[in-house]
Amino acid sequence: MVPEGGLYSSSDPAYWTAALEVYQDAVKAKGRKQPKLLLLDKWYQEELPGAVTQRKEKYLTKEELVKLMEWKLCRGTFRPRLQQLVATNASETVEDCTRKAFELLPDIAAAVKELSKLKAVGPATASAILAAGAPKTAAFMADEAVESIPGLAPVRYTLKHYLCYLDRIQSCVERLNRADERKTWTPHLVERCLWASAVADKLQVASLQVLDGEKEEAGHGPEEADRARKKPRRE
Template sequence: MEFGCCNLSLWKEAVSAYQSRIEALNKPNLASLDDYYRNHLPPLLHQRNPNSYITTSELSKLMQWKLTRGKWRPRLLDFVSGLDEALVKSASEKAFRSLPDVSKAITELTVLKGVGPATASAVLAAYAPDIAPFMSDEAMEAALGNSKDYTLKQYLIFVNKLQKKAKELSSEGDIFTPSDVERALWSSAVGAKLLSSNLNPDSKSNTSKNTKRKRKR
């Protein structure tokens, strides 16, 4: 599905297929981590109003989700898991209070070691999916044609495009958030990859090799 697609039913289909594609990737713990990130973490954050914050253990689990759904970078998880609890609480409180100023919110979070704009975007998306989408490679590639630039400047361009697309898709009475747009783009990209690998006769052996490599990490 192209980012410029205006067919609401196709976007809805992509969002609906998200869960099955998470499961189809067959990555250890991904389904449970995704369930935690989308369904359990947001209420936890909002229960702490008026001064919402994230804890170090929650941030660590969020990082596990991000790395499992995307590219595995174990050093980032080590950095985040070792962060001081008070520092994480303070930085995330300031970030959440900064919204809807996404630039300021990201800046408040990236003072934490191991937390770049992409991880910071995942924190904000868990708290305010209607404002800040997660900066996934798949959605970046679809929206901007580039998934290698993890800067704040690039993220702000990405946010603007996904907010506009969400508004466009919500014009017919449905509610589409920027985070829904991100999930649809991710789902569509992963669906295409899964289809391609199923058409490839060597896909099963490749999957087996990849699984063995992952287990050594």
């Protein structure tokens, strides 16, 4: 499924849509060691964005921040100390900082700096917060996504490295939207595709190979990914 030079090098929406189609399978494979990941990922990808955007002013509650951290650690490297530390933030502080961060957008640097005032929140966690409420502006700084972009490995959890990563993600979004008449690609979707492709390849997810053969038959936009996932797989 991955084109020569890696997924990031491709401007063909069909390859990216195929990667998005294996996202859930990649989450399931990753979740073999972290059983909570399936439910947490559904919450982060679907429920949290809805809750944040429905508010008059975008912000996260303390409970949401704690749960977001749990999702992030299950999806990546689990660090119990961070989970404990993030829970020590006061509810009012969490709401104030996250509200101000969203207000600072599209100034990503300023928003990340504001969120970094919270205990246990660095650029990577800040990016997850911003991506949940502003997916057209921010992308989560997932290790697998960063490492799949030429020149960005090894991952450095700094604001400078995140801004470099986001710049490359946004360039990719522009390329895909030029090639795709639907123009529905966002930084958040691109990150999900890169993560899914890298994880599926590493964990040898079977649907990765199946979709390679189906690539030419698939649609070219993110909307087709959900529909294509329901098609019977060729054994």
